Amino acid sequence: MSIKVYKASAGSGKTYTLVYEYIKYMFAMLSMDGIKNGEYNNQLNFHRRILAVTFTNKSTAEMKERIVKALYELSKGEKDDYVEKLREDMPVLKEVKDEVIAKIAERFLSDILQDYTQFRVSTIDGFFQQIVRSFARELNLNNQYQVELETKTILEMAVDNMLASLGSNSQLLTPSASLVPLRQGDNSIDAQVVCKEQGDNSEVAQVASKEQGDNSGDAQVASKGPGDNSGVELLDWLTEFASDNVEDGRSWNPRNAILGLTELVTKESYRLQKELFGFDLKRLKEYRDNLRGIIKKFDADLKMVCDEAMGSFDWNDGLEWFGKDRISRFDYDYLVGKKYDLNDKFKKGAESDDLTKWCKKKYQEDVSLQGVVSQLHKCAKKIVEMCEGERFRECQTAKFVNSHIYILGILNEIDNHAMEICKAKDCLMISSTADFINKIIDNSDTPFIYEKVGVRTEHFMIDEFQDTSRLQWLNFVPLLKDAVAQGNESVIVGDVKQSIYRWRNGDWSILHKGIKDEFGNYVKNDTLGENYRSSAEVIEFNNKLYGELPKLADAQLKEQGVIEEDYLQGIYADSEQGVGKKNNPKGYVRVEFLVDDEEDKELKWNVQSLNRMVEAMRELGHYGEMAVLVRENKEARKVAERLKEERIPFYSSEALCVADDVAVRFIVAVLEYLMQPYEQLYRANVVALYREIQGRRIGAEDFELMSYKGVEYVDWERRLFGDEKAEKFGRLKYLSLLSEIESLIALFDLNDVDGGVHSIYLQSFIDKVQTYAIDGTLDIRSLLEYWGIQGEKTFIAMPEGGDAVRIITIHKSKGLEFGVVFIPFMNWSMGLSTKDNIQLVNTADKSRKNHLFIDEVLVVPVNTRSSKKLLSSEFKNDVVEEYLATCLDVMNVLYVATTRASQQLYIYCNSNLTEKKDSSEIDRIPIAKMLRSMLLEQEADKMVYESNEKVPYSLKEKDDKEKIENVELKRDKESLPTDEEVAERAQLRFKYSEDTGEEDVRRYGIMMHRLFERIITLDDVPDAIDCIEREGENIDDLRSEVEAILAIDGVADLFDARWRVLNEAEIFDGENGRIYRPDRVMIDDAKNEVVVVDYKFGEYTDEAHAKYQRQVGSYVRLIGEMGYDARGYLLYATERKLFDL
Secondary structure (H helix, E strand, C coil), X not given: CCEEEEEECCCCCHHHHHHHHHHHHHHHCCCHHHHHHCCCCCCCCHHHHEEEEECCHHHHHHHHHHHHHHHHHHHCCCCHHHHHHHHHHCHHHHHCCHHHHHHHHHHHHHHHHHCHXXXXXXXXXXXXXXXXXXXXXXXXXXXXXXXXXXXXXXXXXXXXXXXXXXXXXXXXXXXXXXXXXXXXXXXXXXXXXXXXXXXXXXXXXXXXXXXXXCCCCCCCCCCECCCCCEHHHHHHHXXXXXXXXXXXXXXXXXXXXXXXXXXXXXXXXXXXXXXXXXXXXXXXXXXXXXXXXXXXHHHHHHHHHHHHHHCCCCHHHHHHHCCHHHHHHHCHHHHHHCCCCCCHHHHHHHHCCCHHHHCCHHHCCCHHHHHHHHHHHHHHHHHHHHHHCXXXXXXXXXXXXXXXXXXXXXXXXXHHHHHHHHHHHCEEEHHHHHHHHHHHHHHCCHHHHHHHHCCCCCEEEECCHHHCEHHHHHHHHHXXXXXXXXXCCEEEEECHHHCCCHHHCECCHHHHHHHHHHHHHHEEEEEECEECCCCHHHHHHHHHHHHHHHHHHHHHHHHCCCCCCCCHHHHCCCCCCEECCCCCCCCEEEEEEECCCCCCCCCCHHHHHHHHHHHHHHHHCCHHHEEEEECCHHHHHHHHHHHHHHCCCEECCCCCEHHHCHHHHHHHHHHHHHHCCCCHHHHHHHHHHHHHHHCCCCCHHHHHHHCCCCXXXXXXXXXXXXXXXXXXXXXXXXXXXXXXXXXXXHHCCCCCHHHHCCHHHHHHHHHHHHHHHHHCCCCHHHHHHHHHHXXXXXXXXXXXXXXXXXXXXXXXXXXXXXXXXXXXXXXXXEXXXXXXXEEEEECCCHHHCCCCCECCECEEEEECCCCHHHHHCCCHHHHHHHHHHHHHHHHHHHHHHHCCEEEEEEEEEECCCCCCCCCCCCCCEEHHHHHHHHHCXXXXXXXXXXXXXXXXXXXXXCCHHHCCCCCCCCCCHHHCCCHHHXXXXXXXXXCCCCCCHHHHHHHHHHHHHHHHHCCCCHHHHHHHHHHHHHCCCCCCCHHHHHXXXXXXXXXXXXXXXXXXXXXXXXXXXXXXXXXXXXXXEEEECCCCEEEEEEEECCCCCHHHHHHHHHHHHHHHHHHHCCCCEEEEEEEECCCCEEEEC
């Protein structure tokens, strides 16, 4: 049979077509007798033999719903269009009565509803997971493994494990450690063991241990980690990486730089070439040194020529005779600063030693200058040859490879550590699924796969195929080939113009030509050429737009020398659509080109854009039919803020970011301050946000508060908050973290600020804290790390529907339609990103075979961010390929945006004429400039394009019950806990069954640990006891119990004021990757002495004591390896014993 490929432009009815094809396949499975009489006593379950896959859960749900609905309508004799098509495609049905077709459809529907779990409409990831689970044993996976969606978290852990496995003998990786308290006397805040960065105020929460028995002072590195090289070799590699960072003015600590590279592990360019990354680091170093030799030799030779030229004349005379443009490139430092760019006057001088080519007009007849000119000509010729010849190409290539060569030595290490973590956690990263499937497909016959999965697939239906990745396609190919070999048809539907997920490995070229290359004549192409979504005016506008815009873009690409033949025009060749039979109301398109107001500096083009958008919204009404499309979440927030000001109802999952709310930011800032109260930056942040909450401008006294150094935190808090608030603020440290946050909200009346608009954000923040408390350790540091990752992803959920404008990113709008669409921030450009964009380039290509590339290093990292220097390297073709891909990305995003509208479309463009250009970057192509050229034919005085006269919006009014009012974003004060509720929660915190003695013991132990955490010196005992009782604990004779414990011989000295105390300090053991938390660490800085104490409030047993001895012994060993004189104690409170270990 064949693979039917539908090219489905926006609004062309692809879901309708897919549903029809699905039902057609079910009818095609019927026997001839079955078709004639429609009588079946048993279930047919044809749906089990069809697999339909798409890319989102929402699309999956929609397709299931549409199939069920279509079968239901067929069973009622209501789907005449499908019946007509079925008879056209299946001649055997032409003689079958409508009643029989309805009866068959009813049978199909009944089968699906009674066997719904086998209704195989799935996301592509869901289908692949089904296969992976079937082969879990062969893949060494636990059958109950979980799919880990937070790949970033796993990869961060992998980097930390990789660094921890190296040991601590590198001063660059782990400088000498010291124990640093967070807040003197504040026992509620977890102390940290930190490493001070040399010459830097940042702190790294890591102390790597030495191997036991190593008395030389140098920690020993593990001989072998999960990666391919020894720990020593990898440590040396990363130490040189850190050293090079320092030379380049970056941080010595490689962790952050490595974290920025972890995304490469999830890219298919890595996964498809992973076997090429098993580099021998010694050979890799030789290769790196060779590259550096090429760079050094080129620069030295170029400098020698420049110095020779500069020695032939005095600089001031040269300026007088020749002018700066002709001689500036002889200055080596200036030439390098200009990125080796040679201007036209300099190049002309290299062509001849004619005085007229070199001298200013008044010196062109001065023959005395001929000797100097001849010398300069000779040097200029050499410089042009060097900077535009093969040596320069080699040098630039070497520089680009060398700048990121360290990546090559660590990607496999990171990936292997990630796999180890997943194995330990019984999880599988979602990004690894296709990789696992590929291993299965490579090693198994297709029938065996079906046998393991438990069902055979005869027909495949793949939706949104333009978003399929290369690895996913390779996994589908054998399955599709098997279906074709069995004589079955499959369907693929997609649209290259809507390929906007390249950053998620989507590869549009497979749809464009890859399917045909793989299956040849088995492929039958069809185009869905009519648009059933939009009005004629919107369709005609888009036909004009995508008929002309690709031509204009291609013309500019040719002018830049990027392409020689048409590129975008070929991809958009089938963009023109006809108007479908659906009777759409009359439409309207408006494109405005805006410039900054010269008189009112605040009235920038983007502000005007929002003004015009609001005006149009109010004029049209029917907010529930409107959508504002943006590219980034920050733009969504700007729109949301403006609509809130205008009291226009809206809803969005992107606009209301919890982390952006000032009250939440204040809470986070206070937590950062509590963690490090003497850090000036944290103090300044608290001051700024506190004033913002108060609605006050920052004054001179505030700058004074921000700059306080060395002022005790108690005094600083009094000056900022006032005596009463500061006193209450100081007592917060005795609460649990969750209660502390709730009390902060109450103390500063954050629920009532600005009329209560922050309440919903605060509640969402607390919900996140509570969720985290279930899964993690609830201390300030770990919470802040968690919030740093999750905060920007946390948004206020708002109800959809009703008479409210929807604010949505263009990527999320794909597949949706809206009556009126606004695109308010059209300031896009085609071109390479100015941010780092590392590509893994395969150098096995024969065209690159020269001495710069070796067989042992067949993949090199190249940063394809916008730089003209790349065009003068061996990677020109790779840069051009990336440039064209990003141009198509932008064009496709525009296409998705402008095709969402069913009736009216409004676009607001930045038409400011001044464009900031960097001569070192490859030129970008502004969309707005091309739009204006195309739509207004460069009429200087015209700034608005209209498709026709404006028409009113014609959809009928929504029922009142469907409307949502302009709901203010606030919650009742009762939704957040009052002070009394906080106290009540504290009373319930350790409520255990009175019938269970074991629970009583546990309760007593937890309570006593909390109490002793609050005791720094003996003077703190009364306040600590009062705090415990205030939290709801009611322990008889608590004071006498504490006094008895402190009276144990030797215990009082442990609470002497000479000690600097850290409670629950974390110590990281780099040898085994474990983290230890002693109950109490006391430091005598004068004597370089550290004492570790662990409290035991249970019954003493010899077996338990031996275990505790080993535990405390580990603490002592690790701290001793930091250079301290350490000893440890075990305090058994109920036994009244103190053991010196």
